[in-house]
Amino acid sequence: MALLTKAPRGTADILPNETNKIQYLEQTFAVIAGMFGYREIRTPVFEHTELFQRSVGETTDVVQKEMYTFTDNGGRSITLRPEGTAGAARALLEHGLSSDAMPQKLYYTTSCYRYEKPQAGRLREFHQFGVECFGAESPKADAEVISLAKQVFDEFGVKGLSLQINSIGCPTCRKAYYDALKAYFNEHLDALCDTCKGRLEKNPMRILDCKSPVCAEIAGGAPVILDYLCDDCSAHFAGVKKELDTLEIDYTVNPRIVRGLDYYTRTVFEFVSDAIGAQGTVCGGGRYDGLIEELGGKALPALGFGMGVERLKLLMENTDCFFPAPPQCDIFVLCADAASEEMVTLLTADLRGRLIAAERDLCGRSLKAQMKYAGKIGAAFTVVIGEKELESGEVSLKYMQTGETLAVPLKNFVDVFSEMVDQAFDEWANDFAGEEAPLPPEPALRVIDGGKGKKRPPLS
Ligand code: ATP
Numbered sequence: 001m002a003l004l005t006k007a008p009r010g011t012a013d014i015l016p017n018e019t020n021k022i023q024y025l026e027q028t029f030a031v032i033a034g035m036f037g038y039r040e041i042r043t044p045v046f047e048h049t050e051l052f053q054r055s056v057g058e059t060t061d062v063v064q065k066e067m068y069t070f071t072d073n074g075g076r077s078i079t080l081r082p083e084g085t086a087g088a089a090r091a092l093l094e095h096g097l098s099s100d101a102m103p104q105k106l107y108y109t110t111s112c113y114r115y116e117k118p119q120a121g122r123l124r125e126f127h128q129f130g131v132e133c134f135g136a137e138s139p140k141a142d143a144e145v146i147s148l149a150k151q152v153f154d155e156f157g158v159k160g161l162s163l164q165i166n167s168i169g170c171p172t173c174r175k176a177y178y179d180a181l182k183a184y185f186n187e188h189l190d191a192l193c194d195t196c197k198g199r200l201e202k203n204p205m206r207i208l209d210c211k212s213p214v215c216a217e218i219a220g221g222a223p224v225i226l227d228y229l230c231d232d233c234s235a236h237f238a239g240v241k242k243e244l245d246t247l248e249i250d251y252t253v254n255p256r257i258v259r260g261l262d263y264y265t266r267t268v269f270e271f272v273s274d275a276i277g278a279q280g281t282v283c284g285g286g287r288y289d290g291l292i293e294e295l296g297g298k299a300l301p302a303l304g305f306g307m308g309v310e311r312l313k314l315l316m317e318n319t320d321c322f323f324p325a326p327p328q329c330d331i332f333v334l335c336a337d338a339a340s341e342e343m344v345t346l347l348t349a350d351l352r353g354r355l356i357a358a359e360r361d362l363c364g365r366s367l368k369a370q371m372k373y374a375g376k377i378g379a380a381f382t383v384v385i386g387e388k389e390l391e392s393g394e395v396s397l398k399y400m401q402t403g404e405t406l407a408v409p410l411k412n413f414v415d416v417f418s419e420m421v422d423q424a425f426d427e428w429a430n431d432f433a434g435e436e437a438p439l440p441p442e443p444a445l446r447v448i449d450g451g452k453g454k455k456r457p458p459l460s
Pocket residue numbers: 083114116121122123124125126127128259260261279281282283284285306307308309310311
């Protein structure tokens with residue numbers, strides 16, 4: 001039975017009290033990516049297995065150990081996407097976007113699947129914010145992509161991240177480097193893990209990214225690519241650093257970063273935190289100038305990053321970053337007696353028609369129990385509708401936080417309340433029986449402006 005009531009290992013449900021946080025992250029990311037000229041792309045959750053073998057690379061951990069691959073009923077080998085770049089690159093080629101004006105700037109929010117050992121910050125289903133910039137070779141593009149990621153972190157108020165950059169060159173400079181690596185690792189051949197033994201001839205740089213502690217220690221003494229860069233790659237890397245300096249973005253050159261996917265060339269970078277344990281890389285990216293050609297297209301420079309949404313959220317929680325309050329009920333329409341049910345239905349529907357978060361009882365509760373419930377769900381206001389109100393034509397609007405009330409004619413109620421909601425809350429509070437404006441912005445109203453306590457924009 002546990003199989004029916006327990007999600008698969010390495011997956012996580014996002015419950016209603018957490019989804020608003022994720023929505024806030026997604027919306028903010030979309031806005032910032034949009035400001036940099038990126039437009040959203042959505043690609044399928046599964047692709048032909050060959051796509052990832054070809055792009056991510058046969059000798060990577062992802063392809064060798066982590067992919068969710070299965071044969072579908074038509075006998076095709078299908079893989080759940082382990083990352084977002086391959087699908088975006090495939091779509092670019094399939095739909096001829098590569099012949100549009102360059103650069104093509106695409107962003108995505110996507111789920112990814114990797115069969116890994118689950119731990120804090122490492123899941124089997126996780127999510128990435130990503131950007132892909134196709135068609136720009138200039139180091140300015142590298143710095144711009146890095147600055148986009150940085151602006152996302154800055155907007156969220158994330159502190160203490162270190163940006164580490166490196167250049168891993170191009171196939172030209174890698175020839176000599178591979179020889180040097182092979183010579184070095186051959187001296188330590190016996191100690192390497194079996195996977196790395198197999199990588200030595202085909203792709204010795206992959207050994208630098210192995211997670212096994214023994215391999216990692218050996219890799220620590222290996223020659224570094226920066227000493228082998230060709231003139232073009234050196235100049236490109238110098239250009240990236242200069243542009244970062246101009247943008248006043250701090251970075252450290254870490255010659256040990258190689259990234260886990262084969263398609264990288266030249267610039268690679270990571271944003272690393274020490275506030276979320278061992279899985280500290282919150283964002284990783286770089287350039288992959290050979291990818292499009294590898295997939296059968298004309299050579300096209302490309303670069304981008306993937307940002308781990310779960311790691312970002314964890315980091316923000318661990319460092320007390322701001323998250324907006326979950327949306328709450330603006331007004332609960334309380335029903336005092338059976339005779340008033342219809343009016344409650346109509347009034348609630350009218351309020352909702354004005355885009356006000358209005359609720360009413362659906363469980364046959366007594367008036368007292370309805371009031372308690374309204375308090376529990378954090379309704380900002382309540383209004384009682386009963387025979388008395390129907391007769392007098394006047395209702396009493398109650399502000400729950402202070403208990404203050406305001407008499408409003410029933411027939412104007414929706415107009416009056418909607419007006420209040422559309423006004424800045426302090427203005428409304430001044431109108432409130434001529435008293436001072438003692439009230440903080442409403443939780444429910446705050447959500448609409450992203451929770452920063454600014455005025456709610458008019459809804460229409
Ligand atoms: P790591 O070295 O931590 O395995 P990676 O190099 O495999 O990371 P990328 O493929 O570059 O990661 O993915 C980009 C980002 O996605 C990472 O920086 C990380 O924030 C996030 N990420 C990668 N794998 C996972 C996972 N299994 N669970 C949660 N987040 C992940």
